[in-house]
Amino acid sequence: MAKNLVIVESPAKAKTIEGFLGKDYTVKSSLGHVMDLDSKKLSVDVENDFEPQYEISPDKKKLVSELKKMAKAAETVWLASDEDREGEAISWHLYNALKLNEEKSKRIVFHEITKNAILHAIENPRSIDKNLVSAQQARRVLDRLVGYELSPLLWRKVKPSLSAGRVQSVAVRLIVEREEEIKNFKTTSAFRTLAEFRLSEGKNTTRFTAEYAERFKTFEEAKSFVENQAGAAFEIASVEKKPGKKSPAPPFTTSTLQQEASRKLGFSVANTMRVAQRLYESGRITYMRTDSVNLSGQAIGAAKAEIESLYGNEYVKIRKFTTKSKGAQEAHEAIRPTYLNQSSISGSREEERLYQLIWKRTIASQMSDAVLEKTNVKIKSSEAAKMFVANGEIIKFDGFLKVYRESLEDTNEEKQETSLLPPLAKGNPLTLMEMKSVETFTKHLPRYTEASLVRKMEELGIGRPSTYAPTISTIQRREYVVKESRPGEKREIRNIILKDGQVKEKITHENTGNEKAKLFPTDIGTLVNRFLLQHFDDIIDFNFTSSVEKEFDEIAEGKKEWNNIIKEFYGPFHEKVQDTLKNSGKFSGEKLLGKDPKSGKNIYVKIGRYGAIAQIGDTDSEEKPRFAGLQKGQSLETITLEEALKLFEFPRSLGAYEGEEVTVAIGRFGPYVKHNKLFFSIKKEYNPASLSLEEAIQIIEAKRKAEREKLIRSYEADPDVQVLNGRWGPYLVIKKQNYKIPKDRDAASLTLEDCYAIAKDPKNMPKKRYVKKKK
DNA sequence: CAGTGAGCGAGCTTCCGCTTGACTT
Numbered sequence: 001m002a003k004n005l006v007i008v009e010s011p012a013k014a015k016t017i018e019g020f021l022g023k024d025y026t027v028k029s030s031l032g033h034v035m036d037l038d039s040k041k042l043s044v045d046v047e048n049d050f051e052p053q054y055e056i057s058p059d060k061k062k063l064v065s066e067l068k069k070m071a072k073a074a075e076t077v078w079l080a081s082d083e084d085r086e087g088e089a090i091s092w093h094l095y096n097a098l099k100l101n102e103e104k105s106k107r108i109v110f111h112e113i114t115k116n117a118i119l120h121a122i123e124n125p126r127s128i129d130k131n132l133v134s135a136q137q138a139r140r141v142l143d144r145l146v147g148y149e150l151s152p153l154l155w156r157k158v159k160p161s162l163s164a165g166r167v168q169s170v171a172v173r174l175i176v177e178r179e180e181e182i183k184n185f186k187t188t189s190a191f192r193t194l195a196e197f198r199l200s201e202g203k204n205t206t207r208f209t210a211e212y213a214e215r216f217k218t219f220e221e222a223k224s225f226v227e228n229q230a231g232a233a234f235e236i237a238s239v240e241k242k243p244g245k246k247s248p249a250p251p252f253t254t255s256t257l258q259q260e261a262s263r264k265l266g267f268s269v270a271n272t273m274r275v276a277q278r279l280y281e282s283g284r285i286t287y288m289r290t291d292s293v294n295l296s297g298q299a300i301g302a303a304k305a306e307i308e309s310l311y312g313n314e315y316v317k318i319r320k321f322t323t324k325s326k327g328a329q330e331a332h333e334a335i336r337p338t339y340l341n342q343s344s345i346s347g348s349r350e351e352e353r354l355y356q357l358i359w360k361r362t363i364a365s366q367m368s369d370a371v372l373e374k375t376n377v378k379i380k381s382s383e384a385a386k387m388f389v390a391n392g393e394i395i396k397f398d399g400f401l402k403v404y405r406e407s408l409e410d411t412n413e414e415k416q417e418t419s420l421l422p423p424l425a426k427g428n429p430l431t432l433m434e435m436k437s438v439e440t441f442t443k444h445l446p447r448y449t450e451a452s453l454v455r456k457m458e459e460l461g462i463g464r465p466s467t468y469a470p471t472i473s474t475i476q477r478r479e480y481v482v483k484e485s486r487p488g489e490k491r492e493i494r495n496i497i498l499k500d501g502q503v504k505e506k507i508t509h510e511n512t513g514n515e516k517a518k519l520f521p522t523d524i525g526t527l528v529n530r531f532l533l534q535h536f537d538d539i540i541d542f543n544f545t546s547s548v549e550k551e552f553d554e555i556a557e558g559k560k561e562w563n564n565i566i567k568e569f570y571g572p573f574h575e576k577v578q579d580t581l582k583n584s585g586k587f588s589g590e591k592l593l594g595k596d597p598k599s600g601k602n603i604y605v606k607i608g609r610y611g612a613i614a615q616i617g618d619t620d621s622e623e624k625p626r627f628a629g630l631q632k633g634q635s636l637e638t639i640t641l642e643e644a645l646k647l648f649e650f651p652r653s654l655g656a657y658e659g660e661e662v663t664v665a666i667g668r669f670g671p672y673v674k675h676n677k678l679f680f681s682i683k684k685e686y687n688p689a690s691l692s693l694e695e696a697i698q699i700i701e702a703k704r705k706a707e708r709e710k711l712i713r714s715y716e717a718d719p720d721v722q723v724l725n726g727r728w729g730p731y732l733v734i735k736k737q738n739y740k741i742p743k744d745r746d747a748a749s750l751t752l753e754d755c756y757a758i759a760k761d762p763k764n765m766p767k768k769r770y771v772k773k774k775k
Numbered sequence: 776c777a778g779t780g781a782g783c784g785a786g787c788t789t790c791c792g793c794t795t796g797a798c799t800t
Contacts, residue, residue, distance in 0.1 A: 032795080036793095150790085166790075466792055733777085
């Protein structure tokens with residue numbers, strides 16, 4: 001057994017470090033936290049100074065006992081978890097879980113995974129920083145108290161299984177409020193007038209575009225302006241040249257990597273992290289969960305050498321970037337290639353593309369500025385009060401743009417038009433080729449994508465690199481928000497065109513409101529947000545996290561006691577929870593839509609136990625109300641009385657088939673046809689509202705046919721065994737238990753013995769995915 | 776997810792932040 005045991009957080013890191021240290025060192029990883037609060041209980045003693053009740057995490061029991069054994073045999077245990085709040089707590093928990101003591105254990109930290117940095121760290125050990133551990137404890141306890149008191153309140157007042165928390169509830173709030181802004185946005189239009197010119201004299205026939213400095217509010221104004229330009233004379237009034245420059249973006253952090261991979265490669269946030277993880281594990285890139293833009297000295301040196309050899313010395317510019325995002329803890333480097341001399345790697349297509357993006361961004365960050373020349377030209381018309389303006393931009397030196405250009409963020413701002421300008425001088429007469437006044441509409445703020453939501457959260461200091469992707473998944477899994485693409489609508493655009501001395505009007509079309517993979521709030525998300533805003537606006541305040549972070553910092557500095565901070569928060573918070581529990585009724589978002597014209601009963605929509613429902617009749621009337629679930633795509637916000645009434649037309653009888661009644665209805669899994677106690681789901685091609693008996697029979701017969709073809713083999717000797725054809729190909733059933741059939745076996749020729757053998761092999765057991773919700 | 780879908784109603788659900796797992800049916 002080695003004399004020294006070093007414990008880091010990640011296995012990939014452990015492997016690298018073991019290579020640096022001699023045979024006297026064994027390097028192991030803790031795989032993150034090893035202790036946590038029991039998830040089944042509150043596990044915080046609110047009566048007793050908020051003492052947290054930690055336990056060894058169930059999935060870490062084996063690992064901890066293994067580490068304990070190794071620690072016992074070792075002379076010294078080096079606790080080398082990351083140098084931040086969470087890392088310090090991990091070391092402290094290891095210290096306790098492994099039953100270490102002061103003499104036997106040492107705390108070390110390093111910022112670079114190089115031999116020198118590790119050796120230096122080992123020469124300069126320290127002890128565990130208890131204040132930093134207390135700060136982590138405060139963070140942990142606060143999140144538990146908020147999450148585990150608010151969530152059950154939601155179960156009681158809104159709907160079971162919901163959740164709320166310091167981070168996720170703010171993420172949902174951002175999406176809900178953006179949607180409200182969009183709903184309240186009033187589109188207006190104005191007429192932009194663009195003119196295409198060329199020089200009247202000389203050989204250069206390059207055309208260029210200029211925009212008139214005023215926008216017209218009405219079609220009439222625009223039209224009379226354009227008409228007046230028909231006989232006008234144009235000349236260059238001024239030419240102004242200004243130098244400009246562009247600088248490269250800093251190297252990637254988790255958040256910026258997620259944004260760029262989304263914009264440039266179309267990756268979801270979760271996918272980016274999955275691919276980056278693989279690159280990290282295969283030693284291609286540095287750690288992918290980081291908020292640091294810092295590059296190690298070694299990396300900068302390698303980047304410099306690479307740029308020099310690829311593009312030349314004039315393209316090198318060494319830069320030190322500093323992190324400006326709130327609450328950054330900087331335990332790691334920026335995300336960069338491990339070996340900068342590899343501009344590409346071989347792997348899966350996704351790995352190759354993501355790697356290349358990281359390589360380019362890192363290299364570009366150490367390259368020269370791009371040098372630009374911006375030209376602003378003003379053009380005078382003899383018949384107009386204001387000027388036409390043209391903007392040009394030429395790149396005099398490309399610098400970092402040779403390698404990488406950051407994608408533009410999706411905003412509602414119009415991009416300024418620039419065009420390539422011919423050489424122009426003051427006084428040059430111009431010939432008007434064409435003039436167009438085009439109706440343009442104002443745009444609402446864009447909806448969030450996964451990646452732009454992460455950007456916003458980082459800006460607000462909410463969440464951490466390790467939680468961005470999981471948080472985005474959580475709010476979708478809870479059905480607070482949905483990621484969707486929606487087609488836009490066609491919109492008419494009025495154009496006024498002046499060409500060859502004639503003014504014409506023309507209608508063109510544009511597609512507007514088209515959304516791709518954007519986040520939309522659901523009814524539940526909107527309702528929960530409204531509830532939290534009404535009762536706990538302080539918790540979902542955008543500044544809540546940053547203000548508690550300040551307090552955590554003071555705990556870390558030893559200026560405050562962690563349990564006092566929690567006490568100050570918990571008192572009023574808990575009281576509000578109790579008060580809401582007692583004095584506030586069900587929060588269902590109930591809305592009266594109108595009256596049923598037939599019965600005169602009220603029609604409501606609201607959120608029920610399983611989601612959005614419509615209700616006909618009043619709860620307190622003698623006759624019980626009837627309920628019907630809303631269809632996919634319908635929402636409390638937008639459903640009309642007519643649509644709600646239609647929901648009550650189910651179940652509907654279509655007539656008889658084979659002497660049995662055929663009905664159509666809508667269930668938990670969508671519309672279905674019922675016949676002779678059997679269910680047949682209705683595919684999207686059919687409309688359940690207008691389904692005819694003929695169509696229903698088609699559906700029934702199609703399913704029967706599939707059923708008939710389902711049986712591949714059965715065996716007389718054992719009727720419990722069947723080989724069936726399912727949605728994913730052939731499978732085996734023995735006594736209602738399903739088994740996979742290995743790919744190299746021919747399903748149709750399996751003997752009964754083969755079937756038993758297949759069933760015995762545990763590899764063929766169906767995977768029980770973590771199906772938490774059974775029903 | 777290898778068949779589901781309605782009435783009863785007990786028991787369950789939940790946070791954030793560290794890390795990878797064992798697979799893709």
